[in-house]
Amino acid sequence: DAKTTQPNSMESNEEEPVHLPCNHSTISGTDYIHWYRQLPSQGPEYVIHGLTSNVNNRMASLAIAEDRKSSTLILHRATLRDAAVYYCILRAVVIRNKFYFGSGTKLNVKP
């Protein structure tokens, strides 16, 4: 099972960019890189995903290394509402795939 490695925690100041790293050295060619986040007392919510190219959406950007063994989730301007646990997940887009969360990175945003 493909695994990811993330720092346990990170801290950021409000309105500053945040770069959340993820290592996934065992990624296979069919694995997409997904990011979810879990706010306190809520279920996880989708943030962004990508395969090879960098991706942008209204929530964040995803930068994927050329060898795909690491990726970085970028929050361009952190707000207090972005304080959450962020999970980096590898996911093959086929039926019967399993969806493995690691321990995630707990992001603390300071006002």
Place this chain on the structure above:
Amino acid sequence: ETGVTQSPTHLIKTRGQQVTLRCSSQSGHNTVSWYQQALGQGPQFIFQYYREEENGRGNFPPRFSGLQFPNYSSELNVNALELDDSALYLCASSLAYGGREGETQYFGPGTRLLVL
């Protein structure tokens, strides 16, 4: 478009009892996954149902079982409850088509189970 809902929100059981948790998928979704999240840890995959059949399973014993109904709502059943079963139970729905699973899972708020 309604989101994923789960019931009950909280539940207290005693060791050895049985419990049924319920999940209503997001409208139009045909796949549901269940997860167990212990305090301070990431969610652990229990199993997935696609078109009313179990479609994949994590490292959980057979006393964890499930059902998916024609309207794509779902149940998680746990028999012979143990203290370590105390956790947040999450369901997530997605749309699978043409042999490919949907790229995004939508999670419910979870059911918090306490086993005494």
